[in-house]
Amino acid sequence: MTPSVIELPVTEDDRRIARYTAAAIALTVAEAALPSPLPGIKPGLANIIVLVVLLRYGWRDAAWVSLLRVVAGSLVIGQLFAPGFFLALAGAVSSLAALFLAAQLPRRWFGAVTISLLAAFAHIGGQLVLARLWLVPHDGVFYLAPLFATAALIFGTINGLIAAHLIMQVETI
């Protein structure tokens, strides 16, 4: 009996997604070291990578990077299957839905900042809904919504600007 070799062909797409995901994971880990005034309020720097991937390679690649980032990122910082992991996942899934819709907007009028803001609001929306349904079964969680919305506004704008900057740099190289 000859040992069978299972070969998993790696495409150029796979390599590209893996590299971007690695960059997103690095940002997740760096961000985990930052102090936060309130649990859940984070700049979400990894989303800059997701935005760049969305605008350059489309939604499918962005979804891979975003979801792989959540799973591998929480593995690295020791949060896998902790409540924070599910909150991150809920945020990622709902912001991917927003990214899908936002990517349909005419590029002529709407740039990275719009997409980033919509994703940021969807992100906190998804997290609040999950938190309300599962972690804090009380309407009190919505009391925090304005703070999260403020964070989404600020970081969504900044991340969008950074993504726009990165993309413009890439395209002029």
Place this chain on the structure above:
Amino acid sequence: MKAVLPDDLREIFSKAGYSGSWHKYLKVGDWLVLFLSCALVVLSYTLLWRGGVADRAIVKRDGQTIIEISLNSASKTRVVGPLGTTVIEVQPGRVRVFSDPGPRQYCVQQGWLTRAGAVAICAPNHITLELNGRGEASYDSLGY
């Protein structure tokens, strides 16, 4: 670092500095979305954080108002319910249930109430304590 980063990102990071203004990255639609987002955030504060400054405490037994206490000066008020006496303590700007004969003491553990609309319910003794403020009636409309 070199092996990990995608080629295009590596080139960006190796480029020194940044010049120019952020303006050029914002398209017309972006400004619109940014403006609407700001409005949404302000709206979320006014909708969800509506409770204004409390100015009086209302004590009810079986839904009937028994006494209204001003929050301007410190006082202790005794209210008698089916189980015994509930003591309400007021200090300037805040109020709490100081003691209650109920078995689980939820309303006592709630501590100080400071916001208009906050409620402490001592269900076993049929007493509720709520804070009322001018908050909701203090304006006719808001403009931004």
